[in-house]
Amino acid sequence: MKYRIAWMKGDGVGPEISDAAIEVLDSIQERFSIKFDVIFYDLGDRSKVVRGSALPDDTIEGIKSSDAAIKGPVGESAFESIVAVRQKLDLYANIRPARSYEGIPHVGKIDAIIVRENTEDLYKGIEFEVQGVATSLRIISEKATRRIAKVAAAYAMKRRKHVTVVHKANVLRVSDGLFRRVALEELRNSDLMVDEKYVDAMSMALIRNPEQFDVILTPNVYGDILSDEASQIAGGLGFAASANIGDLNSLFEPVHGSAPDIAGKGVANPYSMVMSLSMMLNHIGIYKSDRKAIQASAVISSVVEKSIKGGTLTPDAGGRLTTREVGRELAKGVREFVQT
Numbered sequence: 001m002k003y004r005i006a007w008m009k010g011d012g013v014g015p016e017i018s019d020a021a022i023e024v025l026d027s028i029q030e031r032f033s034i035k036f037d038v039i040f041y042d043l044g045d046r047s048k049v050v051r052g053s054a055l056p057d058d059t060i061e062g063i064k065s066s067d068a069a070i071k072g073p074v075g076e077s078a079f080e081s082i083v084a085v086r087q088k089l090d091l092y093a094n095i096r097p098a099r100s101y102e103g104i105p106h107v108g109k110i111d112a113i114i115v116r117e118n119t120e121d122l123y124k125g126i127e128f129e130v131q132g133v134a135t136s137l138r139i140i141s142e143k144a145t146r147r148i149a150k151v152a153a154a155y156a157m158k159r160r161k162h163v164t165v166v167h168k169a170n171v172l173r174v175s176d177g178l179f180r181r182v183a184l185e186e187l188r189n190s191d192l193m194v195d196e197k198y199v200d201a202m203s204m205a206l207i208r209n210p211e212q213f214d215v216i217l218t219p220n221v222y223g224d225i226l227s228d229e230a231s232q233i234a235g236g237l238g239f240a241a242s243a244n245i246g247d248l249n250s251l252f253e254p255v256h257g258s259a260p261d262i263a264g265k266g267v268a269n270p271y272s273m274v275m276s277l278s279m280m281l282n283h284i285g286i287y288k289s290d291r292k293a294i295q296a297s298a299v300i301s302s303v304v305e306k307s308i309k310g311g312t313l314t315p316d317a318g319g320r321l322t323t324r325e326v327g328r329e330l331a332k333g334v335r336e337f338v339q340t
Helices: 014-032 045-051 057-064 079-088 142-157 175-187 199-208 220-234 271-287 291-309 323-335
Strands: 002-008 035-040 068-071 093-099 111-117 127-130 133-136 162-167 193-198 215-218 241-245 250-254
Touching: 002 014, 002 057, 014 035, 014 271, 014 291, 014 323, 057 079, 068 271, 079 241, 079 250, 093 142, 093 220, 093 271, 111 142, 111 220, 142 162, 142 175, 142 215, 162 175, 162 199, 162 220, 175 193, 193 199, 199 220, 215 220, 241 271, 250 271, 271 291, 271 323, 291 323
Parallel strands: 002 035, 002 068, 068 250, 111 215, 162 193, 162 215
Antiparallel strands: 093 111, 093 241, 127 133, 241 250
């Protein structure tokens, strides 16, 4: 089997962590005899300067024609690039796992997934200013809420069968009221334990007792904020991967930013990019019914866990290795992996 992958290296540390992840992808090709046709496209700040657009037309077409897409972080042009991709291709499900690992200091033990509606809310970008008054329109629809609730239910059924719906319906009675009502309607039709929390209480509960959460269902903006909090609880954004999934296309990416202050120094943590690669392979395996791709994803996850525990880390995480060295060690771990 051969898969077409659209790869956008992005800005700042993006090219460095992409190169590390590509080494891991090469090791997957060798070990599992899965072939990938990786095609690189422009996206982000540099693309805006060089090509006049943060999201060129050929990039959108490349993502649309691929089996999956993956990108590095982008800088100031995030709204024009990744947010635009999500909306143009209707990548309505943003999936952000948060898991603590032995070997990384963390605020608390956590193993949760934030399932975030990815196309609506304030991130529609419908805002304007008139005579010193700025107005933003918040869009929450029944259609989008129902379909993201179904995604949350599907993830929960494969995990601990628990979904927490996050909202602020006591204040935002119409918009969050609709999200709460429709999400609960959808989830209560399933064999799940369902509870709900106001977003401010949720932010406290994540710190106080992160172990209690399994799948967390949120509107767009709340999910963006809470997923960063959950990632920090788990040990930092350098270990936070994510997926943007629609009915026809998918795009995987690290949660963190482009970190221009350390770009080119060879010290960027590549784990978030490698974990995003693992999520991408699992997604391909499920949607293409390819057991090898699912196995490859599982091997990367196992190698990541073992490597973190063993101290294969960049300086930001307490290690001494460069970005490239971590990538090479992870690739070696995949080649030499023995199932126990």
